Amino acid sequence: MMNNIAPSKAIQPVKIIEVENLVSQFGDNLVHDALNLTILKGGITGIVGGSGTGKSVLLRTMTGLRKPDSGLVRILGVQPFSEHKGGQGLARKWGVLFQDGALFSSLTVLDNIMLPMREQLNVPFKFAQELAYMKIFLVGLDADVGRLMPSELSGGMRKRVALARALALDPEILFLDEPTAGLDPIGAAKFDDLLLELTDALGINVIMISHDLDSIFKICDKVAILAEGKVIIHDQLDDILAFDHPWVQAYFAGPRGRQVQSQIKII
Amino acid sequence: MNKILYKIHAEGQRLNLQLTGRWRLVGLAKIETKLVRDVKQAFHKFGPDCEFYIDGSGLDSVDTSGVYLIMKIQQLAKQYFGKIQAYQNMPREFESLSIKLKNFDFKQHHIAVPSILMQIMEVFGNLGKAVTGTLNSIGEIFLLLGMFMVGFWDMITRPWQFRYTSMIHHLQNMTIPALVIVAAVSFMVGAVLTEQAAVRLPGFGAEELVVSFIGMTTTRETSILLTGMLVAGRSSSSITAEIGSMRMNEEIDAMKVIGLDVMRFLVMPRAMAMLIALPILTFVAIVAGLVGSAVLLNLRYGMSINVFIERIYTGLEISDIGTALIKTPFIAVALVMVACYEGMKVRSSASSLGYHTTVSVVKGLFLVIIIDSVIAIYFTQLNRLG
Ligand SMILES: Nc1ncnc2c1ncn2[C@@H]1O[C@H](COP(=O)(O)OP(=O)(O)OP(=O)(O)O)[C@@H](O)[C@H]1O
Ligand SMILES: [Mg+2]
Numbered sequence: 001m002m003n004n005i006a007p008s009k010a011i012q013p014v015k016i017i018e019v020e021n022l023v024s025q026f027g028d029n030l031v032h033d034a035l036n037l038t039i040l041k042g043g044i045t046g047i048v049g050g051s052g053t054g055k056s057v058l059l060r061t062m063t064g065l066r067k068p069d070s071g072l073v074r075i076l077g078v079q080p081f082s083e084h085k086g087g088q089g090l091a092r093k094w095g096v097l098f099q100d101g102a103l104f105s106s107l108t109v110l111d112n113i114m115l116p117m118r119e120q121l122n123v124p125f126k127f128a129q130e131l132a133y134m135k136i137f138l139v140g141l142d143a144d145v146g147r148l149m150p151s152e153l154s155g156g157m158r159k160r161v162a163l164a165r166a167l168a169l170d171p172e173i174l175f176l177d178e179p180t181a182g183l184d185p186i187g188a189a190k191f192d193d194l195l196l197e198l199t200d201a202l203g204i205n206v207i208m209i210s211h212d213l214d215s216i217f218k219i220c221d222k223v224a225i226l227a228e229g230k231v232i233i234h235d236q237l238d239d240i241l242a243f244d245h246p247w248v249q250a251y252f253a254g255p256r257g258r259q260v261q262s263q264i265k266i267i
Numbered sequence: 268m269n270k271i272l273y274k275i276h277a278e279g280q281r282l283n284l285q286l287t288g289r290w291r292l293v294g295l296a297k298i299e300t301k302l303v304r305d306v307k308q309a310f311h312k313f314g315p316d317c318e319f320y321i322d323g324s325g326l327d328s329v330d331t332s333g334v335y336l337i338m339k340i341q342q343l344a345k346q347y348f349g350k351i352q353a354y355q356n357m358p359r360e361f362e363s364l365s366i367k368l369k370n371f372d373f374k375q376h377h378i379a380v381p382s383i384l385m386q387i388m389e390v391f392g393n394l395g396k397a398v399t400g401t402l403n404s405i406g407e408i409f410l411l412l413g414m415f416m417v418g419f420w421d422m423i424t425r426p427w428q429f430r431y432t433s434m435i436h437h438l439q440n441m442t443i444p445a446l447v448i449v450a451a452v453s454f455m456v457g458a459v460l461t462e463q464a465a466v467r468l469p470g471f472g473a474e475e476l477v478v479s480f481i482g483m484t485t486t487r488e489t490s491i492l493l494t495g496m497l498v499a500g501r502s503s504s505s506i507t508a509e510i511g512s513m514r515m516n517e518e519i520d521a522m523k524v525i526g527l528d529v530m531r532f533l534v535m536p537r538a539m540a541m542l543i544a545l546p547i548l549t550f551v552a553i554v555a556g557l558v559g560s561a562v563l564l565n566l567r568y569g570m571s572i573n574v575f576i577e578r579i580y581t582g583l584e585i586s587d588i589g590t591a592l593i594k595t596p597f598i599a600v601a602l603v604m605v606a607c608y609e610g611m612k613v614r615s616s617a618s619s620l621g622y623h624t625t626v627s628v629v630k631g632l633f634l635v636i637i638i639d640s641v642i643a644i645y646f647t648q649l650n651r652l653g
Contacts (some may be wrong), residue, residue: 051480092293105616123296131292134335151615170292170330201363202330 014041015074016173016205017062022071024057033229034071039222044199044206046216049226052248055209056099058226059177062207063096075173092120095166099177103150103159109136109161110146116168133165138198140190158189164264167198169224175210188212192219213252225231272298275309280310280317284340287325289332299336310347319344324356334364342373404630411604415538418530422539430536437540439501442547453493453552457485457559465568478564478575479582485556486587492639494548495598498541499631503606507536507627510610511620519611534607541599546592551586576602594642601634 017039024032031054039045050054060066064080073080080090080197101113104265113132117123117227136146138159150158151181166174179195180188192215205227216223219235224234225248233243241252272294274285283489284306288294308320321337329337341354354361422429464477510533513519522529557579564570609627613620 044592106618117292117296121293121296121458123292124300127296127299130339131332131335133330134368134371138331143372167331170332195368197363199358201367203360 011177015039016041016076017207018074019058019062020070020072022061022073023059023069024054024061024066025069028227032061032071035226035230036232037224037234039205039207039224041205042203043193043221044208044219046220046223047207047209047226048211048216048223048251053226054229056177056225059096059175059207059209063094063175064090091116092169093171094173094175095169095171097159097162097166097174097176097179099181101150101162103158103162103165105150107150108146108151109148109150112150113165113168116165120169132164135167136161138167139164145156154186156187159183163191163194170202172203172205172206173203174206176206176210178209178211180210180212185214188199188215189218191215195219273302273305275305277313277317278307280313282295282313282317282319284319284321285325286323286337287327288323289327290329292330293351295336301573302336303340303343305375306343310344315348319348320353321357322355323358323361326358326361327331329358329360329364331364334361334368337361338365338368338371338575339373366630374419407608408605408634411608412600414530414534415600415604418538421528422535423533428531429539430532433532433536434540437537438544439499439568439587440505440542441540443545445497445501446551447549449494449497449548449552450555452497453485453490453555454559454562455576456489457481458563460484460489461560462567465564471491478560478570478578481560482557482583483587485560486553486583487590488639488643490552490556491549491591491594491598492635494545494552495602495639496632498545498548498598499602499628499635502544503602503627503631504624506603506606507610507613507624508620510607511613511623512562514611514613515615515620529611534603537607538600538603541603542596545595545599549591549595550588553591590643590646594639597634597638597642601638602631605630605634 015038017037019035019037022032022035022037023030024035035058037058047055047058057066060067062075062080064075067081075090076093078090085106103109104115107115110129110132113135114123114125114128117131118125133143133146136143141157141160141164145153145157145161150161153161159182163176163179166176176195180191183191195206195208196219198204208215208220210220220237222234222236223240224231225240225243225245226232227245227247232245233240233248235243240248243249272286272288272290274287276283276285286650321341323337335356337357357365461477461481464481468477510519513533519529519533522532561570561572561575565572566574606627609623609630613623
């Protein structure tokens with residue numbers, strides 16, 4: 001495995017996600033109009049945009065659930081849509097946290113978390129169960145939660161369990177659709193800390209859709225902003241705050257945005 | 268190929284667990300059992316006086332499952348040697364993750380498999396539950412009848428609040444797609460019954476006796492039974508699935524909170540639609556059954572259609588059709604109420620939706636037969652007395 005440390009690769013940043021000229025359309029509704037986005041390895045990238053700008057659709061396209069109407073999407077160098085039909089390589093390398101959790105309602109929490117390990121990697125039952133309990137612990141839940149059915153959980157617990165399931169295979173890329181929506185502020189802050197620690201410790205790349213300004217300021221290394229069917233800017237927060245676009249200014253410089261900014265500065 | 272992920276070796280009183288390669292779930296899944304066994308064996312072999320070290324200098328990478336496994340071995344060592352043992356040269360990822368797992372209780376992670384005795388007891392328990400469940404559902408029928416009457420009263424006292432568009436929509440769904448299948452099934456059963464009867468009644472002209480007999484069976488019994496069963500399969504299941512998924516989606520709760528009456532909004536339109544649809548379908552079934560019978564007699568036994576019609580006129584009374592149609596409102600109400608009620612029982616899991624849909628159809632079929640028999644017996648007795 002000597003070629004792993006070939007110098008050319010070490011210097012060039014690795015592109016984990018490439019979206020080129022993506023067009024997504026529902027009838028007359030043009031959601032993405034030649035959208036481009038390249039995400040490099042490392043850190044947490046936030047995807048921000050008004051309601052209905054197509055963030056969830058972008059996520060569905062990146063995870064191969066939707067075929068691009070035109071354009072190209074590559075995750076770790078492979079096209080995800082064709083991937084679902086062929087091999088299952090990507091399914092081992094990514095974890096997805098859906099907006100509403102999407103836990104399997106007929107399985108207990110523990111079985112939900114064990115499922116990817118058992119099915120993808122044939123992890124023996126007992127070991128998978130132990131690891132599932134460990135993930136439950138990692139996302140800050142009690143072990144007793146493992147026996148419950150998804151319908152018996154609160155919204156915040158469901159989010160955490162869904163995160164535990166997304167982390168089941170220790171993915172390289174973690175997609176999150178509004179992870180902190182519906183959590184109380186303390187829970188949301190803990191969730192943010194958890195994400196920070198996990199990305200830091202494990203080198204997970206996180207792609208996070210969020211409306212939560214606290215989380216964006218606290219954990220995102222870079223932010224991509226969706227508007228008018230495109231990514232209008234993809235940069236570090238400082239540069240985004242200085243970006244002269246009416247929506248961006250209204251979003252970050254509005255009353256809520258200013259409040260968070262001032263708090264961040266105090267810290 | 269299984270890569271070697273660990274080596275156990277001893278130097279004097281020092282036992283070393285040397286970790287190598289990529290300690291990730293993919294590889295660990297295969298070696299976990301063996302690793303734990305090897306480690307335990309080594310502990311026993313070297314005895315409690317030796318020192319145990321875990322050396323991570325050879326690790327390329329480690330993920331949470333790797334960290335977990337390393338810490339689990341450490342716990343084993345702690346149990347065995349009675350004191351915390353040291354790590355050496357662990358990578359940075361390990362340090363930060365093991366801090367997070369510091370308070371994790373490594374002993375709690377087993378759900379006991381129930382013993383055989385318990386499983387057998389459970390079978391008896393389930394049997395008992397099934398019995399009480401059946402008794403309950405008999406009581407339920409009266410409850411549902413009551414609910415329907417309340418809803419019906421509400422509808423006739425405040426007809427302007429009735430959801431006509433919704434009813435029309437359901438009426439369409441219940442009749443138009445069902446017409447062809449009801450007609451086809453009834454046609455075939457009519458033909459087959461006629462053939463069976465004609466073959467068994469010997470001698471010349473026997474087919475003519477067949478007409479009135481089959482005509483009566485088709486009109487009074489097979490038509491309504493077949494229609495009822497087909498509707499139980501088609502409409503009961505779809506009503507339960509519809510209402511059940513509305514429950515799962517919390518739509519029913521939303522309705523209640525907005526102050527909408529579930530009975531008025533969901534149940535009555537479907538019940539009224541069914542009350543109209545079932546007689547129509549039954550009538551279609553009667554006609555199709557008779558046509559089937561006529562076609563068979565014509566093709567196989569050369570009976571002309573005119574003769575058939577004449578026989579039907581003399582052999583059938585209008586009350587025969589009435590007997591069939593009088594059953595339809597009872598069956599319609601029973602099917603809709605059971606279907607809606609089962610739908611309301613759905614809890615937020617996909618399997619409960621499937622379960623209640625099945626139950627709704629099974630109860631529906633059962634009720635179709637029960638109601639049909641009860642009313643049939645009632646009318647036959649009435650005829651005999653009168
Ligand atoms: N399956 C679909 N069929 C038709 N249109 C759709 C479908 N899914 C999404 N859309 C449309 O695509 C657009 C983008 O939707 P999307 O769910 O991606 O928004 P979003 O950015 O995630 O919004 P939010 O922040 O509210 O979650 C919307 O106009 C929506 O109407
Ligand atoms: Mg969305």
